[in-house]
Amino acid sequence: MTRNVHTGETAYFPGIPRIRYEGPDSDNPLAFKAYDPEREIRGRSMEDHLRFAVCYWHTFCATGADPFGPGTRAPAWAAKPDPLARATDRIDAAFEFFSKLNVPHWCFHDFDLAWEGASVAESEKNLETMVGLAQERQKATGMKLLWGTANLFSHPRYMNGAATNPDFAVVTRAAAQVKAALDATVALGGENYVFWGGREGYACLQTTDTRRELEHFATFLHQARDYGRSIGFEGTFLIEPKPMEPMKHQYDFDAQTVIGFLRHHGLAGDFKLNVEANHATLAGHSFAHDLRMAADAGLLGSIDANRGDPQNGWDTDQFPTDLYDTVHAMMVVLEAGGLGGGGLNFDAKVRRESIDPEDLFIAHIGGMDAFARGLIIADRILADERTSALRFGRYESFDDGDGKRFENGELDLPALRNLAAENGEPAQRSGKQELMENLINDYIVRGAA
Numbered sequence: 001m002t003r004n005v006h007t008g009e010t011a012y013f014p015g016i017p018r019i020r021y022e023g024p025d026s027d028n029p030l031a032f033k034a035y036d037p038e039r040e041i042r043g044r045s046m047e048d049h050l051r052f053a054v055c056y057w058h059t060f061c062a063t064g065a066d067p068f069g070p071g072t073r074a075p076a077w078a079a080k081p082d083p084l085a086r087a088t089d090r091i092d093a094a095f096e097f098f099s100k101l102n103v104p105h106w107c108f109h110d111f112d113l114a115w116e117g118a119s120v121a122e123s124e125k126n127l128e129t130m131v132g133l134a135q136e137r138q139k140a141t142g143m144k145l146l147w148g149t150a151n152l153f154s155h156p157r158y159m160n161g162a163a164t165n166p167d168f169a170v171v172t173r174a175a176a177q178v179k180a181a182l183d184a185t186v187a188l189g190g191e192n193y194v195f196w197g198g199r200e201g202y203a204c205l206q207t208t209d210t211r212r213e214l215e216h217f218a219t220f221l222h223q224a225r226d227y228g229r230s231i232g233f234e235g236t237f238l239i240e241p242k243p244m245e246p247m248k249h250q251y252d253f254d255a256q257t258v259i260g261f262l263r264h265h266g267l268a269g270d271f272k273l274n275v276e277a278n279h280a281t282l283a284g285h286s287f288a289h290d291l292r293m294a295a296d297a298g299l300l301g302s303i304d305a306n307r308g309d310p311q312n313g314w315d316t317d318q319f320p321t322d323l324y325d326t327v328h329a330m331m332v333v334l335e336a337g338g339l340g341g342g343g344l345n346f347d348a349k350v351r352r353e354s355i356d357p358e359d360l361f362i363a364h365i366g367g368m369d370a371f372a373r374g375l376i377i378a379d380r381i382l383a384d385e386r387t388s389a390l391r392f393g394r395y396e397s398f399d400d401g402d403g404k405r406f407e408n409g410e411l412d413l414p415a416l417r418n419l420a421a422e423n424g425e426p427a428q429r430s431g432k433q434e435l436m437e438n439l440i441n442d443y444i445v446r447g448a449a
C-alpha cells in the first residue's frame with residue numbers, strides 16, 4: 001500500500017481504516033459484523049471456507065457508465081493520460097484496497113490490468129510489464145490470484161465471437177490473448193483460469209453454423225488446456241455459464257449445458273464451472289440451482305458472487321445482500337465439501353449513483369457479511385437432522401430391497417411391471433416443502449451470532 005511518508009496516510013483511500021470484525025452489535029459501516037476471518041466452522045476458518053476475491057474490472061476499471069450516459073465517477077487512479085502511468089496508479093489503488101479490505105484474493109482480465117497495444121507483441125509486452133508490477137505487490141501484501149482471464153468480448157474484432165468467430169483470423173487473435181493471459185496467470189500463481197464466453201454464441205440463428213462453432217469452441221479449449229499444462233499450470237480451468245447478454249444466445253447457457261459440453265468433449269477432467277448468481281437467474285434458474293447442478297456433477301469450481309434485480313431481467317451485477325440466497329448457496333457449497341481451490345469472487349459493481357470511494361468498501365463489506373452469515377446459518381441448517389431427513393428420507397425405498405436392485409440396474413422393464421402389478425397403488429407421501437421452508441426461515445431469524 002502506498003503511503004505518504006510524512007503523514008502515513010494512504011494514497012487512494014485516505015481516511016479508511018483496515019476493515020476489522022466488530023461483531024453483530026457494531027453500527028460502524030466500515031466494519032465486518034459477521035465475517036470474522038479466524039472464526040472456525042466445521043474445523044476450518046471462515047477465511048478458508050469463503051476465499052473471497054475482489055474483481056479488478058468492476059472495482060477499478062468501471063466508472064458507472066451505462067448505455068444512456070457516461071461515467072459518474074472519475075477515480076484518482078484513472079486520471080493520467082499515459083497508459084503505463086495510469087495502469088500503475090490503478091494497480092497501486094487496487095492493492096491498497098485489497099489490503100484495507102483484508103481480502104485474500106483478486107481476479108483480473110488481461111486488459112483490466114494492462115492495455116491493448118498496436119500489435120500482438122506489443123499487447124504481450126504491456127501485460128508482461130504489469131504482471132511484473134503485480135508480482136511485486138503480491139509479494140509485499142501476501143495477496144493471491146484466484147483467477148486470471150482474457151477479455152475476448154470488448155474489442156470490436158470480437159463482435160461475431162472469439163473462439164467461435166466465423167473468421168479464422170479472429171480465432172487466432174483470441175488464441176494469442178488466451179496464451180498471454182495463461183502466461184500471466186501462471187506467473188502470478190493463479191489457482192484457476194476462467195473462460196466466460198462473452199460473445200461465444202449468436203445473434204442470428206439463420207446466419208450461424210452452430211455445429212461448426214461449437215466444434216471450434218471445443219478445439220480451442222483443448223488447445224488452451226494443453227498449452228496451460230505445458231507451462232506448468234496445475235490449477236483448474238473454469239467455464240462461467242451465462243445464457244445471454246451480450247449475445248441473444250450464448251453456448252455456455254447454464255450449468256447443465258456446460259456440464260454436457262465438457263463431458264461430451266472430454267474436458268471434464270481439467271475444467272469445472274464458475275457459477276455466477278446473476279447468470280443463473282438470467283437463465284431462469286435460482287443461484288442455488290446452478291450451484292447444485294455443478295456440485296452434483298463434481299464440477300463446482302468457483303463462484304462469481306453477485307445478484308440480479310428480481311424486477312427486471314438484466315445482468316445488474318449488484319452486490320449480494322440477500323440472506324435467503326446466500327444461505328441456500330452455502331448449503332450447497334458445504335454439502336459439496338467446499339470450493340477447493342475456488343473462491344467467492346465479487347463480480348459485482350456499485351450502483352451508478354454510488355460515487356463515494358467508501359461505497360466500494362461498504363459494498364464489499366456487505367457482500368462478505370452476507371456470505372459469512374450464509375455460511376454460519378447454512379452450517380446450522382445442515383447440522384439439524386430434520387434437514388437430511390426431509391431431503392434424503394424421501395428416497396428410502398431405494399435404500400434396500402427391490403429399490404436398491406433397480407438402482408443397480410438389476411431389474412428390467414418387465415420385472416418392474418410385475419412389481420407394479422403385485423404391489424398395487426403406491427401410498428402417497430407428503431413432499432413437506434413448507435416444513436422445509438419454515439425450518440430455513442427459523443434459522444435465518446435466529447441469526448448468525
Ligand code: XUL
Pocket residue numbers: 109149194196240242276304315347
Ligand atoms: C460477465 C462476467 C465476466 C466474467 C469474466 O457477465 O461475469 O465479468 O466473470 O470475464
Ligand code: CO
Pocket residue numbers: 196240276304347
Ligand atoms: Co462473472
